Amino acid sequence: MASRLLLRFGALGYLVVLLLAPVVMITYRTFEHGVAPVVSALSSPTAHHAIYLSILVTLIAVPLNVAFGLVAGVAIARRRMPAGRAVNLLVNLPFAMSPVVIGLALYTLYGRGGWLGDWLSAHGIQVLFSLPALVLATTFVSLPFVVREVVPVLEEIGTDQEQAAATLGAGSMTTFWRITLPALRWALAYGVVLTAARALGEFGAVSIVSGNIVGQTQTLPLLVEERFRNFDAVGAYSAGFALALISLFIVAAMTVLSRRKEH
Amino acid sequence: MGALGPGAALLYLCLIVGLPVAALADRAATSHFWEAVTSPPARAALELTIELSAVTAAVNVVAGVLLGWVLVRDDFPGKSLVNGVIDLPFALPTIVAGLVLLSLYGPNSPVNVNVAQSRAAVLLAMLFVTLPFVIRAVQPVLLALDEEVEEAGTCLGASGWQNFRMLVWPAIRGATLVGAGLAFARALGEFGSIVLISGNIPFHTQVASVLISGQVESGDTSGAAAVSIVLLVLALVVLAGLELVVRRLARRRG
Amino acid sequence: MSIDAMNVTKQFGDFAALRDVSVSIDRGKLTALLGPSGGGKSTLLRIIAGLEKPDSGRVYIDGQDMTDVPARRRGIGFVFQHYAAFPHMTVWDNVAFGLRVAKADKVTTKRRVDELLELVHLAGLSRRYPSELSGGQRQRMALARALAVEPRLLLLDEPFGALDVKVREELRTWLRQLHEQVNATTVFVTHDQEEAMELADQIVLINAGQVEQIGPPEELYDHPATPFVMSFLGATTKLGDALVRPHDIEVLADTSHGSHQAMIERVLGLGFHSRVDAVLADGSTVTVQLTRAHAQQLELSVGDIVFLRQMPGTTVTAVAPSAAAEAVPDG
Numbered sequence: 034m035a036s037r038l039l040l041r042f043g044a045l046g047y048l049v050v051l052l053l054a055p056v057v058m059i060t061y062r063t064f065e066h067g068v069a070p071v072v073s074a075l076s077s078p079t080a081h082h083a084i085y086l087s088i089l090v091t092l093i094a095v096p097l098n099v100a101f102g103l104v105a106g107v108a109i110a111r112r113r114m115p116a117g118r119a120v121n122l123l124v125n126l127p128f129a130m131s132p133v134v135i136g137l138a139l140y141t142l143y144g145r146g147g148w149l150g151d152w153l154s155a156h157g158i159q160v161l162f163s164l165p166a167l168v169l170a171t172t173f174v175s176l177p178f179v180v181r182e183v184v185p186v187l188e189e190i191g192t193d194q195e196q197a198a199a200t201l202g203a204g205s206m207t208t209f210w211r212i213t214l215p216a217l218r219w220a221l222a223y224g225v226v227l228t229a230a231r232a233l234g235e236f237g238a239v240s241i242v243s244g245n246i247v248g249q250t251q252t253l254p255l256l257v258e259e260r261f262r263n264f265d266a267v268g269a270y271s272a273g274f275a276l277a278l279i280s281l282f283i284v285a286a287m288t289v290l291s292r293r294k295e296h
Numbered sequence: 297m298g299a300l301g302p303g304a305a306l307l308y309l310c311l312i313v314g315l316p317v318a319a320l321a322d323r324a325a326t327s328h329f330w331e332a333v334t335s336p337p338a339r340a341a342l343e344l345t346i347e348l349s350a351v352t353a354a355v356n357v358v359a360g361v362l363l364g365w366v367l368v369r370d371d372f373p374g375k376s377l378v379n380g381v382i383d384l385p386f387a388l389p390t391i392v393a394g395l396v397l398l399s400l401y402g403p404n405s406p407v408n409v410n411v412a413q414s415r416a417a418v419l420l421a422m423l424f425v426t427l428p429f430v431i432r433a434v435q436p437v438l439l440a441l442d443e444e445v446e447e448a449g450t451c452l453g454a455s456g457w458q459n460f461r462m463l464v465w466p467a468i469r470g471a472t473l474v475g476a477g478l479a480f481a482r483a484l485g486e487f488g489s490i491v492l493i494s495g496n497i498p499f500h501t502q503v504a505s506v507l508i509s510g511q512v513e514s515g516d517t518s519g520a521a522a523v524s525i526v527l528l529v530l531a532l533v534v535l536a537g538l539e540l541v542v543r544r545l546a547r548r549r550g
Numbered sequence: 551m552s553i554d555a556m557n558v559t560k561q562f563g564d565f566a567a568l569r570d571v572s573v574s575i576d577r578g579k580l581t582a583l584l585g586p587s588g589g590g591k592s593t594l595l596r597i598i599a600g601l602e603k604p605d606s607g608r609v610y611i612d613g614q615d616m617t618d619v620p621a622r623r624r625g626i627g628f629v630f631q632h633y634a635a636f637p638h639m640t641v642w643d644n645v646a647f648g649l650r651v652a653k654a655d656k657v658t659t660k661r662r663v664d665e666l667l668e669l670v671h672l673a674g675l676s677r678r679y680p681s682e683l684s685g686g687q688r689q690r691m692a693l694a695r696a697l698a699v700e701p702r703l704l705l706l707d708e709p710f711g712a713l714d715v716k717v718r719e720e721l722r723t724w725l726r727q728l729h730e731q732v733n734a735t736t737v738f739v740t741h742d743q744e745e746a747m748e749l750a751d752q753i754v755l756i757n758a759g760q761v762e763q764i765g766p767p768e769e770l771y772d773h774p775a776t777p778f779v780m781s782f783l784g785a786t787t788k789l790g791d792a793l794v795r796p797h798d799i800e801v802l803a804d805t806s807h808g809s810h811q812a813m814i815e816r817v818l819g820l821g822f823h824s825r826v827d828a829v830l831a832d833g834s835t836v837t838v839q840l841t842r843a844h845a846q847q848l849e850l851s852v853g854d855i856v857f858l859r860q861m862p863g864t865t866v867t868a869v870a871p872s873a874a875a876e877a878v879p880d881g
Contacts, residue, residue: 044365047363062399131504133487141316448628448692452648
């Protein structure tokens with residue numbers, strides 16, 4: 034059928050032009066001058082620190098949001114959370130906010146003249162332009178993913194199994210570890226992958242709250258931008274490629290996990 | 297877990313999300329609010345952002361439904377690979393997305409297409425990052441559609457387009473709208489992919505998020521906060537409004 | 551409108567749904583495509599409708615080659631087993647769909663839809679949505695919807711399969727009446743031989759992708775072409791080399807020409823008829839069906855030696871000594 038082919042090529046054409054061709058192009062651009070420049074661009078102390086920092090921040094933000102996601106998810110699904118609308122709004126707020134706005138919100142809270150800023154600096158605790166700000170920003174932007182994956186699954190499986198476990202004498206912690214968590218496996222894994230992706234790739238919010246101090250608060254995405262602005266094309270592409278490679282793995286994980294979570 | 301859980305979660309939520317947003321609103325609520333929001337650069341940036349985000353949402357409705365349809369109903373070699381690739385904009389850091397687009401559609405473009413420092417570049421970046429929204433919203437609904445319904449339409453004389461318009465679209469329009477709303481909200485706040493490719497030229501290609509970033513750098517935090525609040529409220533209004541529309545559409549299903 | 555399917559073959563991957571099938575369906579008649587599940591009858595119906603394309607073979611409707619004509623231009627009405635109701639349209643809009651697609655004017659549409667809703671006894675429910683109707687009501691709506699465009703051919707794919715027994719029986723009778731009123735050539739698919747026997751003017755028995763027999767119900771029942779036909783349309787039992795109906799077996803006290811010696815294993819009273827299981831010399835069991843009165847008259851009890859003989863002139867098909875009643879073709 035001719036119309037079917039037309040639709041198919043229209044759709045695939047859009048994909049190629051918008052997505053596939055550019056992705057292929059960046060791979061070419063990165064290795065245009067060989068592998069050696071890429072490797073050296075990623076071996077500099079600056080790059081090493083940026084990689085280290087991005088991973089560190091992610092490794093802090095993800096478990097925090099997983100813990101929150103599980104606790105809040107159970108509370109929301111089991112209707113034990115009061116004022117459901119307000120909670121729903123807060124949880125989904127990061128999706129409605131530009132990363133730059135998120136950064137600014139943190140800036141106003143923890144900066145000079147902010148509600149917490151003055152008190153904290155009076156006690157010698159620095160938030161902005163150092164690691165805590167990076168963690169706070171990254172946690173904010175990646176907050177919703179685990180909750181949003183976990184709640185529908187919890188609502189779907191209902192409380193039957195948990196009630197059965199209770200009648201058999203299981204306490205609430207035991208029930209959670211042995212009954213609830215296993216049922217959430219795949220949805221949770223999917224949520225973790227999304228959270229990690231968002232955390233690693235965060236740019237807008239951290240660009241505001243980090244001060245972009247090279248070797249101290251410069252994450253990998255910030256490094257990409259700086260190198261680009263300094264006309265270090267190879268350096269920018271190399272760092273960008275490293276991030277892109279990680280996202281490729283994340284996409285693969287997403288594909289596999291999304292199939293698993295639909296049982 | 298009992299009572300401790302919900303309390304701890306609520307505390308976390310307020311600390312991480314609620315408090316900063318409240319501080320932001322507080323900073324914006326100065327006597328200069330309207331001034332900051334209606335100043336020429338702010339107006340230009342907001343208008344540009346809203347306009348291009350709306351175009352993005354509209355394009356996504358067409359492209360998203362088309363891609364969703366082809367991915368669900370059509371069959372061709374490599375289809376599952378294509379389906380997986382759709383998630384790339386979700387997983388790719390926005391700054392890298394900017395680089396990616398720049399490599400093909402910027403200066404030194406091998407196909408001689410250079411949209412750098414133009415509004416087209418902003419639109420391109422917005423379309424890139426919002427690609428999955430409508431597709432992923434529409435796919436499950438299309439999958440759940442009974443194919444016999446369309447066969448019945450065909451036997452009754454309907455063409456492919458009539459089938460789509462009268463039988464398929466009513467089933468997917470709610471999901472499409474939700475996806476479009478999410479795409480709009482996302483495009484509204486997009487920063488990382490736009491900042492490299494658009495040139496950030498005030499009154500021409502400067503979007504609201506870039507303006508805000510510039511205002512912070514120059515120390516005008518209350519101005520930046522004012523524009524931020526406008527963006528935030530707009531996104532929330534659109535998302536809430538769409539939810540209402542979708543709910544009303546669902547009620548007619550009977 | 552008459553239908554001629556010639557040498558139709560259709561494969562789905564490795565599975566041969568239809569193999570060189572040729573069927574002629576008479577104009578104006580109510581024809582049943584009967585057979586076991588997976589036998590190919592739905593595939594044949596869908597090929598006639600144009601919803602599937604045959605790998606080889608042609609389909610003629612009223613003498614015209616329609617094989618390459620798309621379904622929407624064949625002038626057919628199709629009714630699905632699970633109704634395929636349009637969920638977001640009212641009953642009225644569902645029935646009006648085909649007319650709206652054909653851009654009929656509002657007056658004609660209104661008249662025709664109201665007429666049809668009266669015909670199927672759904673006039674009072676025209677504003678409801680399909681989800682608010684019972685299964686039987688949905689199927690009547692589907693029928694009205696199919697008839698709205700005045701199809702020259704009405705095709706039904708297991709139309710009552712999803713309904714309760716009682717509703718099924720009601721709708722069966724109702725379909726027959728409808729057919730007599732509307733008089734379109736009607737073909738329906740079913741795996742229920744009772745339904746086919748009750749409704750059809752002509753039965754096409756299809757098994758494993760091939761036609762076993764075509765003819766009026768009585769002909770298939772009384773003169774089955776193969777053992778498969780015979781056992782599909784009614785109970786059978788094997789007596790020696792022959793396949794016979796249980797109610798066509800005489801139980802005699804003494805041997806007689808053509809009779810087989812057997813020992814009674816079980817006597818069951820089942821309402822107005824009795825069932826007697828008897829074992830032959832070769833160990834196989836024969837089932838005999840008698841009226842209750844007759845069984846009581848014979849005073850049969852377990853362990854008796856009797857002689858069983860097929861009543862002369864009754865239906866029989868020959869079976870090879872070791873062959874099963876259903877021939878299994880090699881794929």
